[in-house]
Amino acid sequence: MKFHVTVGGREFVVELSGSPGGKGPGGGTKARVNGRAISLRTLGPPASEEGLGLEILVEDGTRHLAVVLLSGGAAQQGGALRLLVGNRPAKAHVETDRDRLRAASHPSASRSGSTTATSSLPGVIRRILLETGDPVEEGTPILTLEAMKMENDVRAEAAGKVKTIFVKEGQVVNAGDPLAEIEREG
Amino acid sequence: MPKNVKLKKVLVANRGEIAVRVIRTLRVMGVSSVAVYSDADEGSIHVRLADEAVHLGAPPPAASYLCGERIIKAALERGAQGIHPGYGFLAENAEFAGAVEKAGLTFVGPTPTNMSELGNKVASRDALREAGIPPIPGSSAALQKSRAQRLPEEIGLPLLLKAAAGGGGKGIRVVRTKQELTEAFDAAASEAQSSFGSSDLIAERYLERARHVEVQVLGDGTGGVQLFFERDCSTQRRLQKLLEETPSPAITSALREKLLRTAGKAMSKARYRGAGTLEFLLSEEGELFFLEMNTRIQVEHPVTEVTTGIDLIAEQIAIAEGKKLVPWKNDLSTSVVEPRGAAMEFRLNAEDPEQDFQPSIGKLTALHLPFGPRVRVDSGVEAGDEITPYYDSLLAKVIAWGPGRSEALETLSGALKETRVRGVMSTAPLGVAVLSDRIFVEGKNHCQYMAERLEDERFLSGKHAEEDLPLIAAAAAWLHRQNSRRMEARARTPVEKGTGGDLSPWALLQRSELRE
Numbered sequence: 001m002k003f004h005v006t007v008g009g010r011e012f013v014v015e016l017s018g019s020p021g022g023k024g025p026g027g028g029t030k031a032r033v034n035g036r037a038i039s040l041r042t043l044g045p046p047a048s049e050e051g052l053g054l055e056i057l058v059e060d061g062t063r064h065l066a067v068v069l070l071s072g073g074a075a076q077q078g079g080a081l082r083l084l085v086g087n088r089p090a091k092a093h094v095e096t097d098r099d100r101l102r103a104a105s106h107p108s109a110s111r112s113g114s115t116t117a118t119s120s121l122p123g124v125i126r127r128i129l130l131e132t133g134d135p136v137e138e139g140t141p142i143l144t145l146e147a148m149k150m151e152n153d154v155r156a157e158a159a160g161k162v163k164t165i166f167v168k169e170g171q172v173v174n175a176g177d178p179l180a181e182i183e184r185e186g
Numbered sequence: 187m188p189k190n191v192k193l194k195k196v197l198v199a200n201r202g203e204i205a206v207r208v209i210r211t212l213r214v215m216g217v218s219s220v221a222v223y224s225d226a227d228e229g230s231i232h233v234r235l236a237d238e239a240v241h242l243g244a245p246p247p248a249a250s251y252l253c254g255e256r257i258i259k260a261a262l263e264r265g266a267q268g269i270h271p272g273y274g275f276l277a278e279n280a281e282f283a284g285a286v287e288k289a290g291l292t293f294v295g296p297t298p299t300n301m302s303e304l305g306n307k308v309a310s311r312d313a314l315r316e317a318g319i320p321p322i323p324g325s326s327a328a329l330q331k332s333r334a335q336r337l338p339e340e341i342g343l344p345l346l347l348k349a350a351a352g353g354g355g356k357g358i359r360v361v362r363t364k365q366e367l368t369e370a371f372d373a374a375a376s377e378a379q380s381s382f383g384s385s386d387l388i389a390e391r392y393l394e395r396a397r398h399v400e401v402q403v404l405g406d407g408t409g410g411v412q413l414f415f416e417r418d419c420s421t422q423r424r425l426q427k428l429l430e431e432t433p434s435p436a437i438t439s440a441l442r443e444k445l446l447r448t449a450g451k452a453m454s455k456a457r458y459r460g461a462g463t464l465e466f467l468l469s470e471e472g473e474l475f476f477l478e479m480n481t482r483i484q485v486e487h488p489v490t491e492v493t494t495g496i497d498l499i500a501e502q503i504a505i506a507e508g509k510k511l512v513p514w515k516n517d518l519s520t521s522v523v524e525p526r527g528a529a530m531e532f533r534l535n536a537e538d539p540e541q542d543f544q545p546s547i548g549k550l551t552a553l554h555l556p557f558g559p560r561v562r563v564d565s566g567v568e569a570g571d572e573i574t575p576y577y578d579s580l581l582a583k584v585i586a587w588g589p590g591r592s593e594a595l596e597t598l599s600g601a602l603k604e605t606r607v608r609g610v611m612s613t614a615p616l617g618v619a620v621l622s623d624r625i626f627v628e629g630k631n632h633c634q635y636m637a638e639r640l641e642d643e644r645f646l647s648g649k650h651a652e653e654d655l656p657l658i659a660a661a662a663a664w665l666h667r668q669n670s671r672r673m674e675a676r677a678r679t680p681v682e683k684g685t686g687g688d689l690s691p692w693a694l695l696q697r698s699e700l701r702e
């Protein structure tokens with residue numbers, strides 16, 4: 001698959017093949033960046049549930065670089081990937097050909113479908129008030145999050161029904177973690 | 187309190203790096219240690235390092251580390267003779283210190299009287315003014331408009347007008363010239379009225395580009411004192427210190443002498459006991475103003491230790507056992523410890539410098555703290571630990587020494603580049619950025635420096651090498667593909683209420699490998 005990656009003010013075309021989970025010579029993913037051969041493999045230990053801390057070693061035959069994923073999952077949907085290279089942050093914007101096609105033909109695609117409520121602060125899930133399939137109005141409380149010693153209701157951003165609840169009571173969540181997905185009406 | 191007690195066993199009423207730090211010294215001194223812990227800290231390093239440990243309660247501090255009675259009871263039950271409070275929690279609670287001594291135990295810290303006198307802003311300001319350094323000039327009573335006209339003469343310019351009932355930046359005006367005063371007064375008063383329902387204003391001298399400097403002191407409780415060169419903590423954000431160094435790049439020997447003489451006089455007069463720190467602001471024009479006193483060991487004490495070779499925790503214990511220091515006779519040659527070289531400390535916090543320093547919680551999946559010549563690390567966490575929302579976000583302090591400031595800076599920079607924190611966000615990128623920033627390198631940082639530099643979006647990231655960009659792009663493409671697959675998998679397996687959503691990207695990595 002082809003990816004268009006913008007980083008450091010420059011755009012690169014990246015083609016990927018294979019999986020970076022493979023170990024040893026010959027393992028890992030091969031990439032071509034603007035035609036140049038680059039190999040990738042993951043470094044241990046395992047990342048967090050959200051992919052936070054996932055680290056990969058990138059080599060082009062003469063140099064190598066460890067790149068860490070800082071923001072993963074829902075937090076980066078549609079936005080830039082936050083990376084860490086040598087303890088220096090970097091932002092990369094990634095699009096596939098399909099993304100580009102979709103953006104061109106459905107400029108308002110994100111207005112229908114579903115919306116995901118994320119945690120704005122790190123905290124603990126105190127109570128889950130709804131179940132999968134429950135109907136919601138805009139502003140209906142979905143769950144209660146205790147953060148900074150205060151209880152906050154997390155509310156539905158749109159009318160519809162609860163599609164997924166990603167957390168359980170007592171679970172500790174980080175800022176940006178997905179909490180619940182609401183399927184919009186219509 | 188009995189004189190010359192011998193502490194054979196000490197309870198450490200704290201957690202994290204400072205509990206580890208205190209237990210280390212107790213061990214070196216041959217003193218047994220008792221740790222305390224909450225449910226969240228059951229497997230922590232400080233618990234395992236101590237000779238004994240006592241469970242306190244649930245994770246919130248009010249149910250564990252702030253339960254003074256339970257802590258005193260634990261100390262008595264375990265046969266400890268003393269309690270070391272660390273910093274934070276009960277460290278500056280005069281009532282707790284009194285209760286400890288009433289129970290027949292030794293409080294490793296100031297006397298309750300020291301704490302209530304010097305921890306009190308009004309009383310400590312009077313004491314320091316008398317010793318030679320005034321607080322920031324200002325009026326604490328509500329101003330009449332006619333009186334406000336005399337402020338430039340009384341407290342100097344620029345000055346700050348602020349709502350007496352205020353907060354959050356509302357009803358505040360900076361006045362730089364006398365001409366601006368009337369207009370600024372009216373504007374601030376009306377803003378104060380609409381925001382807080384009262385148009386009362388107070389004024390104080392506005393110190394732009396001031397530096398935070400502080401003096402470490404030890405007192406023996408009878409007037410003997412020992413003083414240390416200043417620490418400079420100007421690299422701070424919203425009054426949270428991020429990086430501390432000694433000596434200050436902005437302090438002349440004349441200013442240092444003034445700081446030390448004032449500190450010696452005030453501490454001796456107060457018959458201060460134990461370790462404490464006097465905090466000051468140094469204006470751009472070279473005037474010193476007293477801020478407040480911290481009657482405890484501070485987070486940044488290691489920079490003083492590595493430049494003097496003195497273990498301040500060991501001194502706290504010795505003083506608690508009755509050690510006497512040289513009586514203060516206004517003689518700096520006998521009361522001041524001469525340092526060697528320079529040191530810097532960076533606070534590695536579990537916070538996201540790119541997201542307004544939001545605390546970051548979760549499992550610390552990997553941790554590599556730096557080692558090497560001239561590097562010291564104080565930490566209380568290890569890989570696998572859960573970083574919880576209950577306590578402060580400090581993971582570790584990285585301290586570097588050098589014969590001069592630039593060598594200490596380079597060593598700290600190298601150490602932070604090597605530091606690896608995975609699973610939670612850390613301030614390591616901030617440290618790397620600050621230590622390569624020209625303003626900091628030249629020692630021209632001040633208390634607003636960090637806020638000013640963080641406004642520049644490129645401050646943290648710097649400029650990545652041109653030849654690194656294709657490699658970063660390849661990594662980004664792969665991570666994007668991995669993320670998309672994870673989102674797809676998640677959408678296919680909705681999580682029922684109560685089952686939790688723990689699809690690890692590694693589990694998904696296995697699946698995607700099978701697919702390929």
